[in-house]
Amino acid sequence: MPTIGVVDTTFARFNMGKAAVDEIQKHVSVRIIRRTVPGVKDLPVAAKKLIEEEGCDMVVALGMPGSKPTDKVCAHEASTGLIQAQLMTNTHIIEVFVHEDEARDAKELAFLMEQRSREHALNVVKMLFKPEQMIREAGTGQRQGFEDVGPARM
Template sequence: MKRIGIADTTFARYDMARAAIREIKKHASVEIVRYTVPGVKDLPVAAKRLIEEHKCDIVIALGMPGAAPIDKVCAHEASTGLIMAQLMTNRHIIEVFVHEDEAGDERTLARLAEKRAAEHALNAVRLLFRPEELTRMAGTGQRQGFEDAGPLEGGGGTH
C-alpha cells in the first residue's frame, strides 16, 4: 500500500493537514502518516524522516509563514531545505505554504489554507496514481488556493 506523508507545523494558524487528509481519503486508498513539527524550518527534516523512516512515497509539507520580513526569510530557507530533501531522497515533497499576508482578513486566509491544502493533496494523489492527469493539465494556469489563471492563447494543455 502506498503511503503519503503529511508534515505540518504548530506555528500554522489553520490545521491544513486536516483538509489534506480529507481530500486524500476522497481520492485514494493509502496509508497517511502525519508528523507535526514546531515551524517551517523544521519541515525539511520532517519530510525526509517521513520518506526514509516511515517509507512514505510522497510528502506534503504544510506551513503558514507569518507576514514579517523574518518570516519570509524563514519560509525561503525552509523551501530550500525541502528542495534539498527531495534531491537527497528522490521523492516528491509538495510544499504547501500559505503566507499570512496572502489574504486581507482571517476568514479569507482560512479559506485559502483549506483550499490550497486540499488542491495540493489531490496533486499528490495524481503524482502517485494518475500522473497523466497532470500532463493533460500542463500549461493550463492552475493556481492552488485561488481561481485558476487559465492558459495563454494557444498554450493550454497537452492532450
C-alpha cells in the same frame, strides 16, 4: 499499498494537515502518516524522516509563514531545505505554503489555507495514481487556493 506522508505546523492558523488528509482519503485508499512540527523550518527534516524512516512514497509539507520580513527569510530557508530533502531522497515533497499576508483577513486566510491544502493534496494523488491527468493539465494556469488563471493565448 503506497504511503503518503503529511507534515504540518503548529504555527499555522488553520489545521492544514487535517484538510490534506481528508482530501487524500476522499480519492484513494492509502496509508497516511502524519506528523506535526512547530514551524516551517522544521518541515524539511520531518519530511525527510517520513521518507527514509517511514517509507513514504511522497510527502506533502504544509505551513504558514508569517508576514514579517524575517518570516519571508525563514520561508525561503524552509523551501530550500525541502528542495534539498527531495534531492537527497529522490522523492517528491510537495510544498504547501500560505503566507499570512496573502489574505485580507482571518476568514480569507482560513479559506485559502484549506483550499490550497486540499488542492495540493489532490496533486499528490494525481502524481502517484493519475500521472496522465497531470500531463493533461500542463500549461493550463492552475492555481492552488485561488481561481485558476487559464492558459496564455497567442
